[in-house]
Amino acid sequence: MKAAVTVHRDFVIAPIDHRLYSSFLEHLGRAVYSGIYEPGHPTADEQGFRRDVMELVKGIDTPYVRYPGGNFVSAYNWEDGVGPREERPVRLDLAWRTRESNQLGTNEFIDWCRKVGTEPMLAVNLGSRGLDAARNFLEYCNHPGGSYWSDLRKKHGWAEPHNVKLWCLGNEMDGPWQVGHMTARQYGKIANETAKAMRAFDPSLELVVCGSSNPDMPTYPQWEADVLDECYDAADHISLHMYFTNYEHNTAEYLAIPERVDRYIVTIGGVIDYIKAKKRSKKQLTISFDEWNVWYHTRLQDKETMAAQDWPEAPPVLEDIYDFEDVLQVGCILNTFIRRSDRVKIACIAQLVNVIAPIMTERGGRAWRQTIYYPLQNASLHGRGKALRLAVDVGTYDASIADDVPYLDVAGVENAEGGVTLFAVNRHQTEALDLSVALEGYAGLRLAEHVLIKHDDLRAKNTADNPDNVVPKAHSGTGVEDGRLAATLPPLSYSMIRLSA
Template sequence: MSTARITIDRDFTVGEVPRRLFGSFVEHMGRCVYTGIFEPGHPSADERGFRRDVLELVRELGPTIVRYPGGNFVSGYNWEDGVGPVDERPTRIDGAWHTIETNAFGLHEFVEWAREADVEVMEAINLGTRGVDAARALVEYANHPAGTAWSDLRRENGAEDPFDIKVWCLGNELDGPWQIGHKTADEYGRLAQEAGKAMKLVDPSIELVAVGSSGSGMPTFGEWEYTVLGHVYDEVDYLSLHAYYQEHDGDAKSFLATAVDMDYFIESVISTADAVGAKRKSRKRINLSFDEWNVWYQTGLDTPDQPHNVGKQWRKHPRLIEDEYNVTDAVVVGTFLNSLLRHGDRVTIANQAQLVNVIAPIRSEEGGAAWRQSIFWPFARMSQLARGSILRTAVTSDRIDTAKYGDADAVDVSATWDEESGRLALFLANRGLDETADVSVKLGGFAASAITRAEVLTVPEGGDRFSSNTQDAERVGLTPLEGVSVEGSAVTLRLPALSWAVVEVAVTTA
């Protein structure tokens, strides 16, 4: 058995919980859009083709902002193809994912879907094959009230009122050689600066996200951020980060500790952004948009069902990277959410990639069922319960030894306090594969009166760490966490081996 002591205090906070931290991502890739959120003719579909069964699960998941339409897809996308009468829209090839794009679903449809799902739209523009003029035209089309060529075209296309999209991504992963329109940091920085400037001349209220590194392992990491921000510092509000992790060669311990790398990535980018600001003698602070993150098993990308097999046929919405997530993956996702929340003073936007079917918390079958994957649960509970102030956590935990990241805490935690509701929420993960963890939590400045929620996700009865959910059976989910006790300013609990848990406590300030 391992042990962990956690200390939190009412007066030691990181900042307010940024609601955009619980974002998601919809890309025209695989079956995320077509047969995911949009499937005319499905038994649950409404008159617009939106799958109501998927919408219900999206609302339960609770994303607050959704990035669209990509991703690698956007770097070869002409936004004009996705507006106007559907039967007049062109069919195109998408080189990013080697598929046929019908454009039956575009900007208008996504904005309507987002309103149904009660999420904010985060729009990405093409800075791979296009540039300043297309970017400013799209902002005018989406956000200008009326009386201009582009805004009047939007109204002709059925949207009388502006879409009022506030958050815009200036391209996607242009540091990556795989990207259509790949650029050097200087090439991208100059283009993003001019595009951002032109976009804000159309609508000064928008917020802009510059492309950062596609991962901390990129050869240009650090240098890319420094150079790009040297160009765009005055125009942008956020710098992006992308990261995907997976278990390699059965090394579960290193996989369970990958949030250590996420912490490093975030803190390195913060340092770089602040160094650029200091050099410029600027009081402006650039925040971070971690707008792609998840577990992704990036193996077999040249199989017949994957995008980089150039010998395969061009197809509409083929199955791409539809990972089936297990218990281990869910615990890791919980630690990623902890990392993001602990850095919520600077990471103020984050988007789990993606929402449906493509490395997603929600799966669906064409003409069939929709269901929750294991990773659905940590996201859903944290989106629901992480409110108010982010509390700093001081953790003294037994350690696990990993081949890739050295020693890491066996117990990982984040915490929030909602003064309005009087609830304190603890989000905990036990990385120990075989050992339970006894956890004691000392509450400074609080008096605890009752446990109002205690739930745990762990290996189901009769299963193992690879247990997962299917359309026939959702075996992995949240169950009551027994034995949680509270007395005065202390909470004690026991976490099963390999588990993620949420404990909500009713508190008063002492």
């Protein structure tokens, strides 16, 4: 099957915000305890952070990490996680029916962020608490000193302010499962007042308000319209969440899901524009897609387990083991974010370690990269610059989610040096794609590398004993001549093709 693509250097969608490749850590399962933090582990540093995990996190160069939740944050008292560890209370977490020791809290998390070269994206509790706790939390984190909360931070051993600039105002407040769930109007008013109070402290903060937990919510997309009607000018971003499933093991349907993600983004972009026009506002809100990932491998079993568990501490739950098919899905989703980078400025894969994550660990033992680590790494390292608007001519197929799903899913990025990177997924299950790319407006581009991820078994996984079962490999036969790239993309494969200036 033939696939023709035209790339033109003047056809730019938008600059790509580097925060598109961010991630998420919640006090859930083993994401924190035996994930990033495990005192006594052979690789643990002086603060108890696992050095082996830190190196794997550095490998994907994640710009921001959202913390501490997630559903967890909606009944979380941030004060429980600061001060001397021996004085911190053990609490029952209502979101996941577990016991929280609070041995890792805000200050330690921010220290970890600095060590791995990322920035914190903190969430405030607007479920069981509200404006007052949020403003105190902000003062504790960001004020230099001379006030009650900032001096308390200094007393706890952190003399310098953390200067956290990106804050989430609650989490999934549209969900009936959420502690403190409320209507859109109720939430919009609380978010607006909280934002005003936080901006009274620092008008330069970036604030994310809660959008829909997924596009199947009965309140979607009216939720976004009502929330933004209450707080449009006080916010900077509205969040979207979505997880991707393949319970039926239908590859064609599974790989069509990005078409629905695209509609989700376009729809909420339209809601933003509607409210902006309604309010005669000059401000342009954007989207923070701050929870996304494949999540179905253990979801149903773990739902039953968590409902029956008797408040364990850091139990092994939601530990999906990803396969090669998930590489294709994650590659397509990342391509969708690149193509919609005019709307989506932040995206957080959920989560980072152990819990539906690209990185897995053993308690007291090994750490390794899951299959989905690699498309995320490729996009994060080489998908920064300007998103290019590509013209694509390729065959299509119909799915229940959408008609005319293209067999080639592709995104293009021009980097700061003038090079071009293409991220391409061949969705066809039996045919290779003979790819021809016209490089218009570019002179002297040469092939730097063609990296391919391909496995004959869709269910192939990486494990502690076989960590390199699904990995990127150099692909031959690709070349550039007379301003045209030619390549062959095997069926059901992921490619990154880098062209240097």
